[in-house]
Amino acid sequence: MIRLRTNFRNNPAEAGYLYRLTGSQENGRRLFPSYLEKINELHKRPEFYNTLLDNCTVAIWLRSLAVSNPLPFSWKILLSGYL
Numbered sequence: 140m141i142r143l144r145t146n147f148r149n150n151p152a153e154a155g156y157l158y159r160l161t162g163s164q165e166n167g168r169r170l171f172p173s174y175l176e177k178i179n180e181l182h183k184r185p186e187f188y189n190t191l192l193d194n195c196t197v198a199i200w201l202r203s204l205a206v207s208n209p210l211p212f213s214w215k216i217l218l219s220g221y222l
Contacts, residue, residue, distance in 0.1 A: 166206040173205040191217060 160167070177198070186193070196216050203210040 162206075166208075169205045169207075170202060173202045177202070 188194070194217075200210055200212070200216050
């Protein structure tokens with residue numbers, strides 16, 4: 140992803156950012172396989188993007204359910220910035 144952002148998307152120029160993660164290693168070990176499972180599911184059976192019910196924020200929230208202290212649900216999760 141970093142190479143794509145920095146080498147190929149030059150018009151307009153894009154920047155890549157690296158964010159330090161916080162949290163326990165135990166939660167990271169639960170969360171990472173959850174993302175990999177979803178990625179493999181999408182590879183086998185692609186899904187259409189749904190701005191209301193299946194946006195990036197909802198996907199992250201669903202993945203957080205794999206950890207010991209998941210993010211609380213909020214109506215703001217369903218409403219993306221483009222809705």
